[in-house]
Amino acid sequence: MGRGVGSMKTIIEPFRIKSVEPIRMTTVAERREVLTKCHYNLFAIPSRDVLIDLLTDSGVAAMSAAQWAAIMRGDESYAGSPSFERFEAAVKALMPFKHVIPTHQGRAAEAILFSLLGGAGRVIPSNTHFDTTRGNIEASGAEAVDLLVPGGADPNCIAPFKGNMDLARLADLLRREGPRVPCVMMTITNNAGGGQPASLANIKAVAELAHAHGKPFIIDGCRFAENAWFVKVREPGQAARSIPDIVRDIFSCADGMTMSAKKDAFGNIGGWLALNDDEMAAGARARLILTEGFPTYGGLAGRDLEALAQGLTEIVDEDYLRYRIRANEYVVERLVASGVPVVLPAGGHAVFLDAKQALPHISPLQYPGQALAVALYEEGGVRSCEIGSVMFGKWKDGGEVAAAQELVRLAMPRRVYTQSHADYVIETIVSVYERREKLRGYKIVWQPSALRHFTARFEQLP
Ligand code: F0G
DSSP: OOBOTTOSSBOOOSSOOOSOOOOOOOOHHHHHHHHHHTTTOGGGSOGGGOSEEOSOSSSOOOOOHHHHHHHHTOOOOSSSOHHHHHHHHHHHHHSOOSEEEEESSHHHHHHHHHHHHOOTTOEEEESOOOHHHHHHHHHTTOEEEEOBOTTTTOTTOOOTTTTOBOHHHHHHHHHHHGGGOOOEEEESSBTTTTSBOOOHHHHHHHHHHHHHTTOOEEEEOTTHHHHHHHHHHHSTTOTTSOHHHHHHHHHHTOSEEEEETTSTTOOSSOEEEEESOHHHHHHHHHHHHHHTOOTTTTTSOHHHHHHHHHHHHHHTOHHHHHHHHHHHHHHHHHHHHTTOOBOSSOOSSEEEEEHHHHOTTSOGGGOHHHHHHHHHHHHHOEEOEEESHHHHOEEETTEEEOOSOOEEEEEOOTTOOOHHHHHHHHHHHHHHHHTGGGOOOEEEEEOOSSOGGGTOEEEEOO
8 A cells, every 4th residue: 555664565455355345336416416315414325325435444344254254153152152262362362351341342341331430520531532432431420531642632743642641631630639530541542533542651651650549540442453553663662572462561551441343353343341350340240231241242142252353363463554554644645745634643543634724714613524524425425524513512601612623534444445445535535625615614404412413414505
């Protein structure tokens, strides 16, 4: 996928294609009609009307032949399935936690965790909580606090570890609010901040600080392999280590983790909660039985557990990770060369466009991110996701308050698209950017009471 820095040859997709899904071609006129029917909400578009679907990297990976083969081995016993044993062993080989509790996806693990650690009056810090994590914390009555390192949210700040925790602010919070803090969290990589990694040194320092205050340290590890790759190639002294070795080092300093296996486990569904503390694990399993299922399957079928066990061995492959990270760098480099404002440096799982810089004539409350995302669909059938005032705008004193950033996320499904798909996406973005002055803003004509970005209806402004 483009030549890597210092390497002689193109970094290719390290796989061959064994099974394919056709993409249905559509015209600009057809897509305009789809947009009107869907009230300019990209979540409402049927996927058959999308050419390149970059709405998310979650649950949309292409499974390997070995994963499909493992699925046939799935043992669907209610209790004590050998598929669970294989899943548990695969998780523990990378993340040496005492208890591994399977769930149907990441947010189910979060809901169980915060049923134990959340509650009114409590404060839970992280570098940046993902929205379902924040949602589950807030639903428990607790407060979610983001303590990202300075520059971490600045699209133009080029730094190797923009997902790091601000240690000074964490120390301050623990000093001031100590008794209210039930645990300290970190999200790796930092999805909301552009897929930016945290360094091993920062993760260890956060763990030490948490432990010095007697607090458990919990990692949201959705994109742990991508984060480990960045540690290997960017952090001094880490280059010679294997990815599994770095991964084990990261999780050895934590007391627990939540995981969406729909990301870095190549799963189409799945997740887990892992813990070291026996009493907490007993509480989590009691809750699991109420909401997900028996502890040896959680919310999953035996065949899913098999696919994840195999996926975990594939995700730490260096040839895969080199290609994975290079694919986003390639897109970002070409966009930068065309003058398109993007979040720098390229993140692990997505390319983020900066709509605030691209469309200065559209004010934040006329949703520049939405305008750009809609235009990308119209132009090339590329589906992306607004991460700006549509998603994070707030109501305060009867008025709407804009989000801090107006971004458009192009999330890359794992092993799904090729370099020519990437070239097509780049061409689509560049053609929209070239006619950016003509893009218009939007107003929301209908919205639900919460999480409006999924179902809101828009109208184009004149
Ligand atoms: N944590 C992070 C960092 C995530 O990115 C996600 C999901 C979750 C937790 C929740 O996991 O979806 O399995 O319940 N992110 C997806 C995305 C939805 O598109 O970024 P889940």
